[in-house]
Amino acid sequence: MELKKNPLKKKVKKKVSRDGKIMFLCIVPFLILAFLFSYFPLHGWIYSLYDYKPALGLSGSEFVGLRWFKLLVSSKTQIDQIIQVMKNTFAMSFLGIATSILPVGFAILLNEVKCKGFKNIVQTLTTLPNFISWVLVYMIAFSLFSTTGLVNTLLQEGGLITDAIKFLDSDSHTWLMMCLWNLWKGLGWGAIMYLAAISGIDPELYESAKIDGANRFHLMRHITLPALMPTYLVMLMLSIANLLNNGMDQYYIFQNAFNKTHIQVLDLYVYNIGLGGNSLSLATALSMLKSVISVTLLAVVNFASKKIRGSSII
Amino acid sequence: MEISRNMKKKKRKPKKMIRSKGDTTFTIVNYLFFGLVTLICAYPFYYLIINSISNNELSSLGEIRFLPKQLHLENYKQVLQLxxxxxxxxxxxxxxxxxxxxxxxxxxxxxxxxxxxxxxxxxxxxxxxxxxxxxxxxxxxxxxxxxxxxxxxxxxxxxxxxxxxxxxxxxxxxxxxxxxxxxxxxxxxxxxxxxxxxxxxxxxxxxxxxxxxxxxxxxxxxxxxxxxxxxxxxxxxxxxxxxLYTYINQANSLAQMVRNAGGSVANVASAATTQTPTSIQMTVSVIVVLPIMFIYPMFQKHFGKGIMLGAVKG
CATH class of the missing domain: 1.10.3720.10 (MetI-like)
Known part of the structure; x- marks a missing residue:
């Protein structure tokens, strides 16, 4: 029996391994794409060791070793600039983290709206801003808050102010403004996930709590809120891991000569000195440091998550 | 089952009566809150749309706030020729x-x-x-x-x-x-x-x-x-x-461009339909945002599901 079975098994195995190889061949084009646009660019990090001039190419550029990294910590003006940029980056990130609890509250309160139609309208219209680009957000900001915009006109007509307030072309409260625009764009969308989580809560829980005499506020506080905490914790950890990644669209579009000091976050700074100011190598050195720190942060947060929650976030 | 349900009802009723005052206040405040949030999210879009189809002179004076006045589609016709x-x-x-x-x-x-x-x-x-x-x-x-x-x-x-x-x-x-x-x-x-x-x-x-x-x-x-x-x-x-971004940044030269392109048409057209920088920006904004507004409600029902799957893994 055994003798007879063995060759058959081998045949099956061979067929399986042949199928597996074919499947592999099928996805090779995609693997190449992933390689080209994710792994291959890493070779660019060596540009941080050169004084790279695009006109000369890498072979014609001077090898300068760690000059750019030393520059980051030796020149006084450079240090001051970096400190300001880091302050902005952390300010935006921490404001983002501080306001990340708001979508939870939004979802809990919206869940208390019993009128289905109203709830749908609210949900649709509050998630809409998430789906427009920052260019459009800026256009809206421009048409409402410029010196001749609607808000200034209304305030002047109401006699509250005489001179138009410069909301956009000034450096007052830049961090707060950016945070508020972020909130306008993301609040409704951020709540969707929590609303989905709420719909997954066992109704029995509410029923039995009601029998025990809990009112509406007790239910929100002691059932809905705790049920959302695991999701919130994951989101919180992800945003900590993304501390340095503010993205640049928003800040690039809102930046102008007036607010530059306080709006320049790390991503935007890399763009401004790299493609705007043509210090390609310095910008590469910076973004390389940023990538390394980000990955480390993610690893640390993931480790913490394993310790605290017992499961990883990535 | 029947009995227990009846009991629940009996038990809940008196309590509801006691708390009804706080409950109603909460409900009203909650509805008002969401009405306001929805308005803040949706009004800017409405503002752009009504301004892009109204009398351009009134629009540049900031007179178009709640209802469009003296409708015309000249803006769209002109902008499409840009x-x-x-x-x-x-x-x-x-x-x-x-x-x-x-x-x-x-x-x-x-x-x-x-x-x-x-x-x-x-x-x-x-x-x-x-x-x-x-x-x-x-x-x-x-x-x-x-x-x-x-x-x-x-x-x-x-x-x-x-x-x-x-x-x-x-x-x-x-x-x-x-x-x-x-x-x-x-x-x-x-x-x-x-x-x-x-x-x-x-x-x-x-x-x-x-x-x-x-x-x-x-x-x-x-x-x-x-x-x-x-x-x-x-x-x-x-x-x-x-x-759109370049249009926002160079609005004045843009209006000139339209007038030049319009040629003889511009002479005939009254101030009400002559392009101003704002009218062009708003019209292009509406063109950019309309596809999103149309497509998005159709797919809205999928979001929650997709995001939940992502949350399970991510």
């Missing part, structure tokens, strides 16, 4: 359609292949792709890479890097794992090969998740601004978003 706008629209539509189709198919196929246990070195390749989500070479290395690949000032820079999206692959893979395996096995019994299984069995059963992936990538493509900024200098390849 240099570059029709081309930018084609670029934007093109990248949205092609990019979305590519990434949906790629995500579906890769997600499917990665569920096949017989695939050669499945875990290794899967991890190699997923891990690209967590690191990033940085702006300058990406720029140099695109330059090396001859993708700067090339339409395909919009498409190729966006095809393999790890997050989408995770979504699809998780979804396919929830489909009963017997479906695929039955097809294989009938002699279907891997490609046939993919098209005949997997694709038709994955429509909800693929719809989610499609809407996300379509919105991302349509809204993308940064890639034009970094990789494109050829005006023929500008996307609508980027064009």
């Amino acid at each position: 240099d570059g706008l029709p081309l930018a629209a084609i670029v934007s539509v093109g990248r949205t359609v092609i990019g979305t189709a590519c990434t949906v198919l790629a995500s579906a196929f890769l997600g499917f292949i990665f569920t096949q246990e017989k695939m050669w070195r499945r875990q290794f390749w899967y991890r190699a792709i997923i891990i690209t989500m967590y690191f990033n070479a940085g702006l300058i290395p990406m720029f140099i890479t695109m330059k090396t690949l001859h993708l700067t000032n090339n339409f395909w820079v919009y498409i190729l890097p966006a095809i393999v999206q790890p997050f989408n692959i995770i979504l699809v893979k998780t979804y396919i794992e929830s489909i009963p395996k017997s479906l695929q096995e039955a097809a294989e019994m009938d002699g279907a090969n891997i490609v046939q299984v993919f098209f005949k069995v997997v694709l038709p059963n994955c429509t909800p998740i693929l719809a989610t992936v499609a809407i996300f990538s379509a919105v991302a493509q349509w809204n993308s601004f940064q890639d034009t900024l970094i990789y494109i200098t050829d005006q023929k390849l500008y996307s609508l978003q980027y064009l």
